[in-house]
Amino acid sequence: MRPPALAVVGWSGSGKTTLLTRLVPELRQRGLRVGVVKHSSDAHPLHREGSDTARYAESGAAFVAFATPAGVQLSFPEPASHVLSLLERFADTVDLVLVEGWKQGPLPKLEVWREGLGPLLAPGRQDVLAVVGECAVPEGVRGFKPDDVQGIAAFVLQCLRDGVLR
Template sequence: MQKVLGIAGWSGSGKTTLIGALLPLLAARGLTVSVIKHSHHDIELDVAGKDSQRHRASGAHEVMVVSPYRFGLFAETPQALTLEQQLSRLAAVDLVLLEGQKTLPVPRIEVHRSACTKPWLYPDDPFVIALASDCAAATDLPQLPLDDHAAIADFIANWLKDSA
């Protein structure tokens, strides 16, 4: 299985912003990274009226749209995909970041903002390996300043090296 690291936290904690900042920093360190973003809501990525959407609406199990630069795969799923099923759809990379999916048993960095009034995850989550926050916590876990993206990227690169 590919190396997987979760980026977990409550809604509004800054997970998406952090991942967006980390991707170019990790790429600059020579790492190839993919992202799986979880949504609790139904998603519609296709555009109504486009051929791909019409094929799906007509009953195609999967529709792949291909250009010289990228591709997109639209698939209907009768139930949520397991992590293994999600990973099997991705090309081999150095690291897959999971945004959300905080109930999966994978190592994760907890993202926490003091303005978010939700509790920390780490006291009850044995998979949290570090905290990225704008405030301190009473723990022995590594604590990374949320806005120091380079320090977080360094932590991830070292974690990858140490867990190889």
């Protein structure tokens, strides 16, 4: 079984990363163990070309880890579409996974919106639970100002308690 997950979606430059870097410590203060996944639709090398870790990955290793005094980076040779099944491996280590990006993924979503970057996604999407931004939100969707991290954290916790995040 995988841990509950919430996708934080929005146009490039909307403030997703900024929100997550503020939301993670707020959720941790409230007792949650939070994991974060950065999802990208663009091809992005996981290992620097010619590096030892790239050579291990090319050799067919089941996973490749890069360990330093600052931490361990772990990669698996599976496409981004398999991220949910990969999260099952971490079910005992986190209470919630926040996925930055993955607009088209199957997770419930928190949309971060900023004027001038693109249209609001929420009106045409049943999976958007809330919108963070200075805008009017559709009926049935919660709205938050970008600096209301405590309110957003309370909303996420309520969604966890209510079983909305799966």
